[in-house]
Amino acid sequence: MQIEKICVVGAGNMGHQIALCAALAGYKVKCTDVNPEILQKAEQFAETYLPERVTKGKLSEEAARSARANVSFTIDLKEAAGDADLVIEAVLEKLDLKREIFARLDKMCPPVAILTTNSSYIVSSRLADITQRPGKVCNMHFFNPVLVMKLVEVLKGPHTAVETVEAVMEVARRMGKIPVLLQKEIYGFLVNRILSALRREALYLYDMGIASFEDIDAAVVHGLGYPMGPFRLMDLTGIDLSYYISMERYQETGDPAYKPSPIVVEKFVKGEWGRKTGKGFYDYDD
Ligand SMILES: NC(=O)c1ccc[n+]([C@@H]2O[C@H](COP(=O)([O-])OP(=O)(O)OC[C@H]3O[C@@H](n4cnc5c(N)ncnc54)[C@H](O)[C@@H]3O)[C@@H](O)[C@H]2O)c1
Structure with a gap:
């Protein structure tokens, strides 16, 4: 499937950089968080990081402008996820919270949207069962700091469709990452x-x-x-x-x-x- 719009849920340590990385790769990104201060910090980070990269000669002015235009920040989950092709959830490492968010996302997102979690330890089969689209659920695990670290671990759960992992691996590649595929879920990943x-x-x-x-x-x-x-x-x-x-x-x-x-x-x-x-x-x- 064609992925153009990405929603990042959680703008903390990981989320704000995942959002920026996706924006730099040309995706339209909406980043959301329940905490307005965190959201503001994430936006400020984008405001300073991009010009810094230009000053350092690592990014053209045009690329910086376009990345900034690609990413927006909102406290409203429905607004952020309502038209997403792919959601990357990066909220606190708490199973109950992630399950609640996946249940809400399942109701809000287009039926074709893929739902992924950036969790370090929670495998997506513990989230997929709360949705009506288990085939479109998998892990997409980035490393800290996301803008620097190349690796992304993609886990195929027993419920995940092959097309889903293929699409997610392709997004990671377009973001300049090196995705590795885990054919089965396992605690702690690779x-x-x-x-x-x-x-x-x-x-x-x-x-x-x-x-x-x-x-x-x-x-x-x-x-x-x-x-x-x-x-x-x-x-x-x-x-x-x-x-x-x-x-x-x-x-x-x-x-x-x-x-x-x-x-x-x-x-x-x-x-x-x-x-x-x-x-x-x-x-x-x-
Ligand atoms: N920090 C790391 O090094 C690292 C590395 C890889 C993966 N991860 C995983 O990424 C996820 C996030 O970790 P982090 O370090 O960014 O945490 P963090 O605490 O920095 O950020 C989590 C954010 O989620 C937000 N949040 C909480 N409830 C929410 C809700 N209902 N809706 C929207 N946002 C909500 C919080 O306000 C917070 O800003 C975790 O699952 C963690 O396991 C973390």
């Missing part, structure tokens, strides 16, 4: 599964007293060629987040492999959550 396996092993080695976290990071950077070691990355994404994700998974599965490691629990309790608190595994003076 990247987060591989990352958590690496993180689990790094934490195990540290907790066993085999090496310092600095040396484990150095081994991963200089031995595997990764841009950043797992401890520095945890500081960046937030040790609190690592704790919550492990805890939730542990409670869900009962599998001790997911139990937060002692050092993560210690840092979590002390409030040493990484960059955002000024201290995590490393110290951040700034």
